[in-house]
Amino acid sequence: MSRVNGKTVIVTGGARGMGAAFARRLIAEGASVVITDVLVDEGKAVAAELGARAMFLPLDVTDETAWATVVAETERAFGPVSGLVNNAGIVHVDPIERLAEADYRKVIDVNQVGVFLGMKAVVPSMRTAGNGSIVNISSIGGIIAFSNILGYVASKWAVRGMTKAAAQEFGADGIRVNSVHPGVVATEMTSESERSNSMVHDQPLPRAATPDELANVVLFLISDESSFCTGSEFVADGGYTTK
Numbered sequence: 040m041s042r043v044n045g046k047t048v049i050v051t052g053g054a055r056g057m058g059a060a061f062a063r064r065l066i067a068e069g070a071s072v073v074i075t076d077v078l079v080d081e082g083k084a085v086a087a088e089l090g091a092r093a094m095f096l097p098l099d100v101t102d103e104t105a106w107a108t109v110v111a112e113t114e115r116a117f118g119p120v121s122g123l124v125n126n127a128g129i130v131h132v133d134p135i136e137r138l139a140e141a142d143y144r145k146v147i148d149v150n151q152v153g154v155f156l157g158m159k160a161v162v163p164s165m166r167t168a169g170n171g172s173i174v175n176i177s178s179i180g181g182i183i184a185f186s187n188i189l190g191y192v193a194s195k196w197a198v199r200g201m202t203k204a205a206a207q208e209f210g211a212d213g214i215r216v217n218s219v220h221p222g223v224v225a226t227e228m229t230s231e232s233e234r235s236n237s238m239v240h241d242q243p244l245p246r247a248a249t250p251d252e253l254a255n256v257v258l259f260l261i262s263d264e265s266s267f268c269t270g271s272e273f274v275a276d277g278g279y280t281t282k
């Protein structure tokens with residue numbers, strides 16, 4: 040299969056979970072993939088498993104200087120960047136009255152500012168490539184709300200809006216920007232009980248998603264099959280938000 044043949048894609052938070060699944064799927068479909076993460080050993084292991092079209096680079100998505108290095112090294116290894124998956128994310132659970140300002144800001148910094156810095160860093164390279172696709176991983180927490188995760192909900196709603204604003208700015212350059220909104224996915228971010236709680240049981244497809252099911256959505260958005268899609272939300276939540 041070669042649905043993304045010849046494309047060069049950066050995946051943030053690619054050392055495990057959904058990010059690793061995205062990297063595996065994109066490699067299998069012909070892309071070169073730069074896996075980035077703050078988890079260096081895990082990221083290197085994923086890249087080693089995926090062969091010559093995969094490379095690991097350390098990246099804290101909140102660090103603008105590090106973003107410039109990643110883009111430069113990606114271009115040197117594989118040519119201009121044609122895809123970016125802004126996937127790195129964290130969650131902090133606390134009711135609002137007990138939520139420390141520092142914990143709120145940390146979530147905003149990684150989930151929201153990291154997405155801004157990623158888009159800013161890759162766009163000049165995408166212009167060189169002549170086209171591009173940016174996929175921002177939001178959440179159903181960016182469409183509806185959940186209690187006890189205020190920073191997460193704020194950041195994921197922001198990512199949804201930023202995606203639309205960026206789609207407007209970059210459309211004329213042939214650069215598309217879309218957001219993906221997973222429901223509960225079986226990764227280290229979710230506990231066993233979260234994957235089998237009443238939220239999941241009450242949705243039309245009563246189970247958690249696998250990371251591979253989200254990788255199918257990301258593959259479509261990075262590929263040219265989604266050539267007329269920009270500024271849109273792609274929800275994969277087992278129907279949770281129908282209620």
Ligand code: NAD
Pocket residue numbers: 051052053054055056057058075076077078098099100101126127128129149176177178179220221222223224225226227228229
């Ligand atoms: P995960 O915790 O397994 O993976 C997140 C990755 O991001 C980790 O490898 C982590 O090291 C990395 N990361 C964290 N902070 C970083 C930073 N500052 N710089 C670079 N990398 C950093 O979780 P996941 O479920 O695979 O989450 C991936 C994305 O999907 C996140 O944005 C998350 O909010 C979103 N999401 C997850 C679910 C779910 O149920 N798991 C649902 C909706 C949305």
